[in-house]
Amino acid sequence: MNDINRSRRDFLRTGGALALGASLPISLVELAFAESSQNFTFAYISDAHIQHIKGNRFVRNWDMGLQRAVAEVNLLTPKPDFVMFGGDLAQLGSKEELDHGAEIMSALKHDVRYVMGEHDYYLDLGAYWEQLFGPQYYSFDHKGVHFIVLNSIRTYDDWTFKRWPTAEQRMLEMAGLDNPNGSPFMVGEEQRKWLKEDLAKVTKTTPLVVFSHSPLQKIYKGWNFWTEDAEQIQALLKAYKKVSVIYGHVHQIQYNQIGNISFNSVMATAWPWPYPQAYAQAEQYLPKLTVPMNRADPFFERDATGWQFINVANGNVDLNFTLYSNKDRVVRFDKAKKQPQDVEYQVDKARIDPQSHY
């Protein structure tokens, strides 16, 4: 068994060393690696949207979200093996924003790997981001799991290279989630070819974990909860026994199972987004499996935001959502049903009113 015991006492023991520790409302987590030496955790922080105002001023609200996630991840015991950042570190891709975000992230006592978000990309197509964080797509192996990072927020070349008079305008057009001038996200041919070659070296029984910014499944095109070549990516992953896709961008809890592939989204540290079903004029395809996050209470600045740590149990991923103003949520891979499920709220009867969105 791979059990997670939430222990207030352990939290205080660890947190007590830090002045702010005792006041943070997280229950610290103790992981029992009873059976498999291959089980491990990593933390996942995403969608910080650090936003430059001018000079040395940044939007305080978004700074606070990322600072809090960083402080709390540093309190995890035992220490996670590494930290992922899921994209949208910046709001408009500027050096000021990426530098300021990197500065806040530098307080983490862990190795951090980064995923590209559209808010990081469309000003200079990732040039400065690459200087700070490395290549836009890559893979690595850790304790028997093959990890793949894709830049899934590229789009048609016409839109990227021919449509906009300035890079700044291109960034602004893509930054508006509901902007009809935007363009659908895609991984694209170059990375699909690379992915195919990368996977050729991996045995079919090796667990795969794929990190992308956009969903790699089609939920709602109007807000780019969408990846244009999702089916082609899914086809490349089809031959593997255990595949998990973890994505940001949607600023809300989503999960799904398509064939052999489990999909899980992560929360944002900046602000939550409505579920597409809340837009009365749109057709959308939120996976039936998903029990939504609690509706946000805007009067509490950090409500419906948070971060997560992810337990890799024998190659499947369990997401533990650390939510600032709501009860924490756990979405765990159910081995019998072969799909992710919420530990507490999955059945209809167990759902609570704040989880109904309209």
Place this chain on the structure above:
Amino acid sequence: MSTFDFIGKGLLALSLMVTVNTVSADEFTPEDQQRWQQQFMDSVKQGRELWTSPTLGTNGVACAQCHPNAANTHPETYPKFQKQIGKVIPLWEMINWCLRNPLEGVPLAADDPKMIAIQAYVTYERRGVKLEPGKH
């Protein structure tokens, strides 16, 4: 002037008006309707511009950043009891709450054309949804 005289003169004036105005007030043409609809849609358009504007507040944050297509604003539920304010409020007061807080800006008067445009936009995005005043 006696009360009787006043009523008499009033009736006379009224009958004169009826003979002068041959078109009664509730007749309107498709062109009229089109014009009025256009007036409304101009306000919706102005509202959408304000909704996505980084200069409505002071910190560059726009309404659309948290509310794409004005989703999760629920105009059909107002006026309603807003527990955090502790009383029943109309939509525009909640808009002002957002202006002051996430946007770090200055609230608008209820009859400010900008406030009216914002409400026109938010309500337009919610067209077709049934009224549910008071719903949380």
